[in-house]
Amino acid sequence: MKTRVLFLSVGVLISLTGCGQKGPSTSAQPETTASASATQGGGRTIEITANDQMKFNITSITAKPGEELRVVLSNTGTIPKEAMGHNWVLLKSGVDPLAFGAAAAGARETDYVPQNLKDQVIAVIGLLGPKQKGEVSFKAPEQPGDYPFVCTFPGHAALMKGVLTVK
Ligand code: CO
Numbered sequence: 474m475k476t477r478v479l480f481l482s483v484g485v486l487i488s489l490t491g492c493g494q495k496g497p498s499t500s501a502q503p504e505t506t507a508s509a510s511a512t513q514g515g516g517r518t519i520e521i522t523a524n525d526q527m528k529f530n531i532t533s534i535t536a537k538p539g540e541e542l543r544v545v546l547s548n549t550g551t552i553p554k555e556a557m558g559h560n561w562v563l564l565k566s567g568v569d570p571l572a573f574g575a576a577a578a579g580a581r582e583t584d585y586v587p588q589n590l591k592d593q594v595i596a597v598i599g600l601l602g603p604k605q606k607g608e609v610s611f612k613a614p615e616q617p618g619d620y621p622f623v624c625t626f627p628g629h630a631a632l633m634k635g636v637l638t639v640k
Pocket residue numbers: 523527557558559560624625626629633
């Protein structure tokens with residue numbers, strides 16, 4: 474009898490722990506446009522995934538001028554960081570993401586964000602390996618327009634890019 478009670482207690486503990494965990498999401502997300510989610514302190518949260526197929530699941534974000542945003546990037550892949558790392562770099566309006574990506578190839582020491590081009594950058598989530606997650610909070614620009622974002626890991630910019638539209 475006593476053994477059985479103990480066993481049940483352990484079972485309850487395990488399920489409680491399981492509920493509290495925030496494991497990697499495996500659900501498919503067909504949408505490519507970010508939608509608003511609960512605002513919590515750091516502003517509206519936009520969750521983006523990056524994978525081994527060199528794809529961001531979200532390529533279009535819309536924000537109001539000056540809106541507080543929190544972007545969370547999850548690398549859902551399994552390939553090692555040295556071969557398939559992902560970052561998220563939001564660029565100023567008018568900056569060519571492909572040119573920036575090409576220039577970034579030589580900046581491995583700084584997670585492929587060239588320090589001499591920092592004035593073209595609005596926000597950065599540093600390079601992530603498989604199953605890693607990073608985030609950045611920032612204010613959307615006040616100036617309406619299109620602001621490109623890109624992964625600057627060598628060879629990724631052509632496939633891994635999108636646009637933050639401020640309007
Ligand atoms: Co990438």
